[in-house]
Amino acid sequence: MRRLAFLVMSMAVGMSIVSAVAAADPLPAWRDGPAKQAIVRFVEEVTQKGGTAFIPPAERIAVFDNDGTLWVEQPMYVQLAFALDRIKELAPAHPEWKDKQPFKAAIEGDLKTVAAGGEHALLELLMATHAGMTTDEFVKTVEDWLSKAKHPRFNRPYTDLVYQPMLELLTYLRANGFKTFIVSGGGIEFMRPWTEKIYGIPPEQVIGSSIKTKYEVRDSKPVIVRLPEIDFIDDKDGKPVGIHKFIGRRPIMAFGNSDGDFQMLEWTTSSPGSRFGLIVHHTDAVREYAYDRESSVGRFDKALEEAKAKDWTVVDMKKDWRRVFPFEK
């Protein structure tokens, strides 16, 4: 009998430790301002059984933009840095690039000329670096690059430059029965190799832009080959289309940081029932970057204009975030 009593008591002590941890602030990197309060209020409302705003777990879909919402997108999209490095690496095998734009400019690090070539130039660089190999080979290239490349300002691997408050938010939502998805304009296969480890988001919950692929059997070994042709652009009005295609139902929470996320937030927050939209405003030039209406990367203009009318929460990074990166003290 004594042993049983001891067991029961240990269990009770164990339980109260668990409760204490659960009761601790799940969002410590967020200062106690209106943004944090809005998030917590919404989550408590939709998860309260019997409450008027209750939403069953299966419908608790939360979608997150990636670049500028979950990790740094300045001074250029990480995937563009990858493409430029790849061009330099592949250049010896492509002597014709020395005299051909935009390759020449990319090799020389002349970003101004690359940018002057507009979308067409970017597409050429993308196809030269993202197509023509099997999907397994591409994953290996991405993993190798991420293990070596460093951000020019922070001198750290790019996967260190994720936002601590958003990591906490992802964990908090999942603990409350949400399924978290990435819905990014970036390449789906550029993200999938690392999102599970870094964000806890498995590949099947990552939506992004893609190129076409083809199934082939090579020497009796099946492979999927990446083709130099755009399949889907998951940006602006492509985001609701991508959400519908991959998820097949409307999210109840959406998180973004730029005009590219406008339609995703509009689509999410205009359906009936409790809905939540949030935009990260980059206001912190000291700890991260400050940019909005005039930025060529992550322009935030229309969405900032309409956030108030649409009742979206705008995060002021400088004020609302106690910590920006996990490596900060």
Place this chain on the structure above:
Amino acid sequence: MRRLAFLVMSMAVGMSIVSAVAAADPLPAWRDGPAKQAIVRFVEEVTQKGGTAFIPPAERIAVFDNDGTLWVEQPMYVQLAFALDRIKELAPAHPEWKDKQPFKAAIEGDLKTVAAGGEHALLELLMATHAGMTTDEFVKTVEDWLSKAKHPRFNRPYTDLVYQPMLELLTYLRANGFKTFIVSGGGIEFMRPWTEKIYGIPPEQVIGSSIKTKYEVRDSKPVIVRLPEIDFIDDKDGKPVGIHKFIGRRPIMAFGNSDGDFQMLEWTTSSPGSRFGLIVHHTDAVREYAYDRESSVGRFDKALEEAKAKDWTVVDMKKDWRRVFPFEK
């Protein structure tokens, strides 16, 4: 103290009830033959912690064809029955169809002429019935039709004509940490409205063929509109492509019933590690249908030929399934 002791004992009793239930046969509609044994052996191997064949839950992806694998596909694909019924319903608003093939034949129920028109005729019927409305409107049409339509032989709603052994298999796999996906040549939006209720598979785990869509704001209400243009055909070598696009990793189990599933099984079972492929052979003309090499619907020829060499399990419906449908005694 007594109360505590009682509590502990009740818990112990509760636990043994749970164990007893868990120990009961999870696949009672399967006869104890080689197919059932192969399934159970595989699942036990890959879920045994510390075992050499152990696969972590995140990688336990199982993919299922739908038509002929999870529900009846004879005498015609359910989605084709839907399209033909829709043509008849829409005919009064389309007087021009009276003299135009394949619409004339569809209205008259002349399937031979429809079939003689080949793929092009089917595509015309599909676009006329599946495009031009919002996604919400289409879902409603599917739900309305499914609530009324009856299978010509069994005189029951189509959603009754799902295979009991496969329902048990889906539940068994999920109980063992698997994530179950549908990978069907059928229309993704024709399946998503009902797969969660019938199979326990949520919309975000349904992959299928699709048409293009477009995001629009109509009278300040955002909608997604279905366009008369094929986006993706999730059949044959499209299945591995669809799996890669939507899931982003290779499954470890694949279930099909026809040559349309060949590449999906090939892709699944040729990756390194423990892998499992299974094909349902329709051998039971009494309880369901018997067809394979000569059938225009669900032709099963090449896959039957190669199943042995590739070590795929072939289910003999007549021998291996004790019950076919849930409504059987």
